[in-house]
Amino acid sequence: LCGINDMMLLLVDEPDLMGALLRLVGDVTVEYSRTVRRLTGAPATGVSVFDDVGGLVSPDFFRRFFLPIYEKIYGELAPGTDDDRFLHNDARVAHLLDFLRELGVNGINPDPTTDPAEIRQKLPTAIIYGCVPPLVLKNGRPEEVMAHARRSIELAGEGGGLVLTTAGSINMGTPYENLRALGEAAERYGRYENGA
Numbered sequence: 001l002c003g004i005n006d007m008m009l010l011l012v013d014e015p016d017l018m019g020a021l022l023r024l025v026g027d028v029t030v031e032y033s034r035t036v037r038r039l040t041g042a043p044a045t046g047v048s049v050f051d052d053v054g055g056l057v058s059p060d061f062f063r064r065f066f067l068p069i070y071e072k073i074y075g076e077l078a079p080g081t082d083d084d085r086f087l088h089n090d091a092r093v094a095h096l097l098d099f100l101r102e103l104g105v106n107g108i109n110p111d112p113t114t115d116p117a118e119i120r121q122k123l124p125t126a127i128i129y130g131c132v133p134p135l136v137l138k139n140g141r142p143e144e145v146m147a148h149a150r151r152s153i154e155l156a157g158e159g160g161g162l163v164l165t166t167a168g169s170i171n172m173g174t175p176y177e178n179l180r181a182l183g184e185a186a187e188r189y190g191r192y193e194n195g196a
Contacts, residue, residue, distance in 0.1 A: 001021070004053065004056070007053065008056065008057075011057065011061060011065060015064075015065075018065065019064075019065060022065055022066065022068075022069050023068070023069065025069065026068075026069035026072045026073055027072075029073055030072060030073060030076045030077060033047065033077050034077075045077065045078050045079065045080055045083040045084075046077070046078050046083045046084035046085075046086075047073060047074060047077035047078045047083075047084065047085065047086070048084070048086035048087075048088065048107075049070065049073055049074070049086065049087050049088070050088045051066075051087070051088070051089055052088075052089055052090045052091050053066075053091070054066045054070075054089060054091070054096065055089045055090070055091025055092050055093050055095075055096060055111065056091045058095070059095050059096070059099075062095075062096055062099060063099070067099055067103075070099075070103055071103065074103055074104065074105075078104075081104070084106065084107060085103065085104050085105050085106050085107065086105070086106075086107035086108070086109075087100060087105050087107070087108050087109070088108075088109040088129075089108075089109075089110060089111065090111050090167075090168045091111055092111050092113055092114055093108070093110045093111055093114050093119075094113075094114040094115070094118060097114075097118065097119065097122035097123065098122065100122070100123060101122055101123055105123060105126060106123075106125060106126045106127065107126055107127045107129065108123060108126050108127075108128055108129065108130075109129040109130055109165075109167065109168070110128070110130055110131065110167055111167055111168070112130070112131060112132070112133035112134065112136075112166075112167035112168065114131075114167075115155065116128060116130065116131045116151070116152050116155040116156035116162075117155040117156060119131075119156060120155065120156040120161075125161070126161065127161050127162070127163060128156050128161060128162050128163070129163045129165055130152065130162075130163075130165060130166065130167035130168075131148075131152040131155075131156065131167045132145065132148045132149055132152060132164070132165065132166050132167065132182065133148060133166070133167060133168075134166040134167065134168045134169060134170065134171050135171070136148050137166050137170065137171070137174050137178050137179075137182065138170075138171040138173060138174045138175075138178070140178065142177050142178055142180070142181035143181070145178045145181040145182055145185070146181050146182075146184065146185045146188075149164055149181075149182055149185030149186065149189070150185055150188075150189045152164060153185070153186075153189045153190050154189070157190060162190075164182065164185065164186045164190065165182075
């Protein structure tokens, strides 16, 4: 509605206005999702939040502006303790992990710079979708892709709970050999012995 730069400025210059806008976004998200569920017969609970903005603000600003909206969306659309509460955020999320734990986020597709081990520590039961940087997958050599994939597996994959993919999206023009390298890394490094 206002662009990222203007939004960041308005959070400081017009906090009441932006708070009202974000509350409206939360209300519309909940009502739209309920309407879609009713019209399509989609599952009645579970929700995925795709928000690349929340990670751009400080913890104080997140608590003030974004946390109440996340609480509304997750609380109303995924109220059960076993309901899916997924978050995608391409911005850095390390400073939000405590909030995400409190929110009960149990699936996350994070940015490529947050340490997968830190995500696993803060969200021990969450499914992590990542953590290969998308530009490494697109522009790197296959051995670089495998090295990043191996690191993700070693830091966050023990015992399961890691879906090996990019931290973000797969960019157009990503070479097939790099996709194969990602799959090969999963085969080579994603196996655990001793019944795990």
